[in-house]
Amino acid sequence: MLFDRIFRRNQMTCGEVMEVLQAYLDGEVDADQARRIAAHLDRCAACDNEASVFGRIKVSLSTRQRSVDPQILDALTSYSQRLAQGEEV
Amino acid sequence: MPELDVLYRTAWSLTRSDAEAQDLVQETLLRAYRAIERFDGRYPRAWLLTIMRNANINRARKKRPDLLDDPDATFERSIDFAETEGPETVLLDGEFDATVETGFNNLPDKFREVVELVDLNGLSYAETADLLDVPVGTVMSRLHRARKRIRDHIEEVGLDAMSGGF
Numbered sequence: 001m002l003f004d005r006i007f008r009r010n011q012m013t014c015g016e017v018m019e020v021l022q023a024y025l026d027g028e029v030d031a032d033q034a035r036r037i038a039a040h041l042d043r044c045a046a047c048d049n050e051a052s053v054f055g056r057i058k059v060s061l062s063t064r065q066r067s068v069d070p071q072i073l074d075a076l077t078s079y080s081q082r083l084a085q086g087e088e089v
Numbered sequence: 090m091p092e093l094d095v096l097y098r099t100a101w102s103l104t105r106s107d108a109e110a111q112d113l114v115q116e117t118l119l120r121a122y123r124a125i126e127r128f129d130g131r132y133p134r135a136w137l138l139t140i141m142r143n144a145n146i147n148r149a150r151k152k153r154p155d156l157l158d159d160p161d162a163t164f165e166r167s168i169d170f171a172e173t174e175g176p177e178t179v180l181l182d183g184e185f186d187a188t189v190e191t192g193f194n195n196l197p198d199k200f201r202e203v204v205e206l207v208d209l210n211g212l213s214y215a216e217t218a219d220l221l222d223v224p225v226g227t228v229m230s231r232l233h234r235a236r237k238r239i240r241d242h243i244e245e246v247g248l249d250a251m252s253g254g255f
């Protein structure tokens with residue numbers, strides 16, 4: 001019984017998880033908090049569903065990353081090299 | 090320089106123009122080389138992004154002196170992402186991605202900017218906060234609200250985000 005109460009005291013509520021869910025998905029929480037969030041998601045289908053939806057949105061957004069025009073990158077690399085060599089730019 | 094592409098994409102998020110983004114990266118690099126003696130060698134990307142932030146504020150002030158007293162307004166942009174020809178390669182994967190894209194395009198500028206920097210450019214919360222000159226809590230709040238709006242848009246069009254709904 002005591003262990004049960006201690007264990008529950010360490011559990012996060014749904015509200016607490018929702019407050020940090022985005023940071024969790026972005027890898028912006030510490031390892032201990034990440035474990036506690038993951039434990040909550042394991043036992044709470046509603047929050048797990050929220051995490052899945054926002055995770056899917058995040059993945060979808062990340063596919064929109066721009067590929068930089070190689071000519072622009074070449075020009076910037078060249079500019080950077082001229083600076084490093086002390087040339088006037 | 091391995092971070093050049095990150096710098097360019099970030100500059101593009103701030104300026105929404107190929108030419109201006111290229112100018113901003115060049116100005117950032119020039120300032121960095123001039124200040125290299127004062128750099129302690131730690132966190133080079135954060136250092137470069139801070140220089141970019143200052144360079145961008147300076148550029149905005151030159152173009153719009155009336156923005157001088159409102160640093161937050163420096164990042165206001167009226168150009169709609171969807172109407173702008175960017176260097177991007179958009180990879181769409183079905184109706185879900187198309188709906189997310191629409192939701193993203195409909196975001197207010199400040200929200201869309203944070204999503205771009207974090208989700209598309211891979212910047213950390215701290216880097217984004219520093220770049221935009223706002224507290225980390227503001228980044229978190231804007232990000233949360235932005236993703237929530239996208240999620241609401243998905244529901245509005247009747248897609249089931251879990252099953253794909255199509």
